[in-house]
Amino acid sequence: MTIAPLIENVSMNKSFGGWHKQYSHQSTTLNCAMRFAIYLPPHVSTGEKVPVLYWLSGLTCTDENFMQKAGALRMAAELGIAIVAPDTSPRGEEVANDDGYDLGQGAGFYVNATQAPWNRHFHMYDYVVNELPQIIEATFPVSDKRAISGHSMGGHGALTIAMLNPERYSSMSAFSPICNPVNAPWGKKAFSAYLGKDKATWLNHDASELMRQATVLVPAKVDQGLADDFLTEQLKPESLEVAAKASNYPLDLRLHDGYDHSYYFISAFIEEHLRFHAEHLSK
Amino acid sequence: MTIAPLIENVSMNKSFGGWHKQYSHQSTTLNCAMRFAIYLPPHVSTGEKVPVLYWLSGLTCTDENFMQKAGALRMAAELGIAIVAPDTSPRGEEVANDDGYDLGQGAGFYVNATQAPWNRHFHMYDYVVNELPQIIEATFPVSDKRAISGHSMGGHGALTIAMLNPERYSSMSAFSPICNPVNAPWGKKAFSAYLGKDKATWLNHDASELMRQATVLVPAKVDQGLADDFLTEQLKPESLEVAAKASNYPLDLRLHDGYDHSYYFISAFIEEHLRFHAEHLSK
Numbered sequence: 283m284t285i286a287p288l289i290e291n292v293s294m295n296k297s298f299g300g301w302h303k304q305y306s307h308q309s310t311t312l313n314c315a316m317r318f319a320i321y322l323p324p325h326v327s328t329g330e331k332v333p334v335l336y337w338l339s340g341l342t343c344t345d346e347n348f349m350q351k352a353g354a355l356r357m358a359a360e361l362g363i364a365i366v367a368p369d370t371s372p373r374g375e376e377v378a379n380d381d382g383y384d385l386g387q388g389a390g391f392y393v394n395a396t397q398a399p400w401n402r403h404f405h406m407y408d409y410v411v412n413e414l415p416q417i418i419e420a421t422f423p424v425s426d427k428r429a430i431s432g433h434s435m436g437g438h439g440a441l442t443i444a445m446l447n448p449e450r451y452s453s454m455s456a457f458s459p460i461c462n463p464v465n466a467p468w469g470k471k472a473f474s475a476y477l478g479k480d481k482a483t484w485l486n487h488d489a490s491e492l493m494r495q496a497t498v499l500v501p502a503k504v505d506q507g508l509a510d511d512f513l514t515e516q517l518k519p520e521s522l523e524v525a526a527k528a529s530n531y532p533l534d535l536r537l538h539d540g541y542d543h544s545y546y547f548i549s550a551f552i553e554e555h556l557r558f559h560a561e562h563l564s565k
Numbered sequence: 566m567t568i569a570p571l572i573e574n575v576s577m578n579k580s581f582g583g584w585h586k587q588y589s590h591q592s593t594t595l596n597c598a599m600r601f602a603i604y605l606p607p608h609v610s611t612g613e614k615v616p617v618l619y620w621l622s623g624l625t626c627t628d629e630n631f632m633q634k635a636g637a638l639r640m641a642a643e644l645g646i647a648i649v650a651p652d653t654s655p656r657g658e659e660v661a662n663d664d665g666y667d668l669g670q671g672a673g674f675y676v677n678a679t680q681a682p683w684n685r686h687f688h689m690y691d692y693v694v695n696e697l698p699q700i701i702e703a704t705f706p707v708s709d710k711r712a713i714s715g716h717s718m719g720g721h722g723a724l725t726i727a728m729l730n731p732e733r734y735s736s737m738s739a740f741s742p743i744c745n746p747v748n749a750p751w752g753k754k755a756f757s758a759y760l761g762k763d764k765a766t767w768l769n770h771d772a773s774e775l776m777r778q779a780t781v782l783v784p785a786k787v788d789q790g791l792a793d794d795f796l797t798e799q800l801k802p803e804s805l806e807v808a809a810k811a812s813n814y815p816l817d818l819r820l821h822d823g824y825d826h827s828y829y830f831i832s833a834f835i836e837e838h839l840r841f842h843a844e845h846l847s848k
Contacts (some may be wrong), residue, residue, distance in 0.1 A: 298832075355832065356833075
């Protein structure tokens with residue numbers, strides 16, 4: 283018998299016939315209180331178990347940004363997909379932090395930190411891969427069909443987590459992901475702090491490296507704006523494209539003239555991502 | 566010859582093939598610097614002049630809330646409608662303010678204040694009715710076809726401004742509007758401060774009173790959630806319904822079980838409002 287973990291509802295809003303809800307819980311993986319958001323489509327009111335899209339947000343975000351700004355709930359309601367959005371790091375006064383927006387709280391980078399002081403709380407990889415889905419699947423009327431998507435740092439998280447766990451996700455997608463963090467300032471700073479000096483450990487969390495070496499393939503969709511201020515220095519979609527060619531990976535990478543790094547970009551293409559995931563979740 | 570007023574672009578984001586842009590300008594009506602947002606649908610790139618929906622936001626909001634959270638740009642792009650979102654009050658260190666969230670900056674209530682200290686800057690009625698459309702129509706590729714909508718305090722603003730200027734707007738709509746401010750705490754506080762003790766002046770900005778006496782009719786659509794915390798004390802849609810019956814006003818008022826006062830409600834029904842305005846703007 284599975285006992286549902288203790289979680290506390292902190293808000294609920296009806297939207298498109300379904301429900302957006304926020305919950306708080308004590309995370310055993312992160313060793314602190316965490317909040318996540320879930321959107322449950324109207325289908326669940328009839329007892330139907332729906333698949334889940336996990337959304338990983340970017341630097342500085344919380345569980346709220348995607349739910350409020352992406353315009354995704356309309357299609358989730360229509361397609362019958364739940365969406366789960368965790369926070370981007372452990373949080374709290376007792377949790378280590380940094381003055382930079384790109385390290386510490388709000389910047390967990392979806393890895394398990396091995397270095398002090400970060401290794402006490404910063405295990406976002408385990409949280410997203412294991413603890414959070416266990417909670418979701420024990421608590422809500424969802425199936426064990428999962429897809430994963432994200433933006434920027436969360437795009438890095440979605441692609442790397444899916445490729446490291448291809449049996450757990452039917453599809454993966456990203457907007458403006460950090461495609462090659464071992465060669466980008468954001469990635470170098472975060473991986474140095476969280477994983478230490480041994481760059482061999484970094485490669486296990488580099489989407490381009492994982493895609494180049496992949497043998498089990500997860501259908502992948504990536505969209506990138508060409509007016510994105512972070513494109514050249516931080517995001518490097520060309521690295522992912524080269525890697526996909528090397529391993530014949532099923533990557534649909536599209537570059538969009540004029541679009542930037544914001545949710546104005548994400549909202550314009552989120553419908554296509556949800557349809558892509560729905561197609562693979564239903565297989 | 567009309568000289569376009571000086572306005573300064575402060576941001577731009579491509580979305581759904583069109584552009585979300587923010588501008589700042591010195592308002593002669595409000596006697597301070599103001600910012601507004603505009604969404605221009607893709608149609609304008611071919612030289613087509615598009616009609617404009619003015620969106621008035623609620624208490625504490627700025628020009629950003631609707632553009633980021635309503636999920637409206639998709640349909641604006643499809644229907645070929647520009648959307649303009651002004652701020653909700655004059656702003657700045659030199660502008661009078663109040664400790665409450667429901668008076669002063671962020672709470673202009675879309676009236677022209679006659680009482681000190683508010684009468685120096687708080688002329689949001691004139692700004693929305695006259696100065697802002699003049700700027701928009703002199704600067705952007707838009708027609709002189711206008712519709713108006715808003716939320717909460719901005720729903721009050723949209724309905725009252727349209728009914729006071731029926732020749733200027735082809736349709737009006739609102740989400741969760743303050744329907745009878747002369748009988749609601751928010752309205753009494755704001756109208757006392759801005760308009761003074763003479764309640765006769767208040768009635769000229771009360772949507773229910775204007776609708777009861779209306780002879781020139783603007784097609785009207787109002788949506789209200791029944792799980793809205795402000796429903797009974799502040800919003801009073803029943804007053805508007807009674808008024809519409811008295812004047813045989815073309816009001817489509819719908820009450821929605823389970824929905825609250827948030828943008829999760831607005832986003833679920835904004836498509837229907839945009840289609841409603843598009844139908845009347847095209848006549």
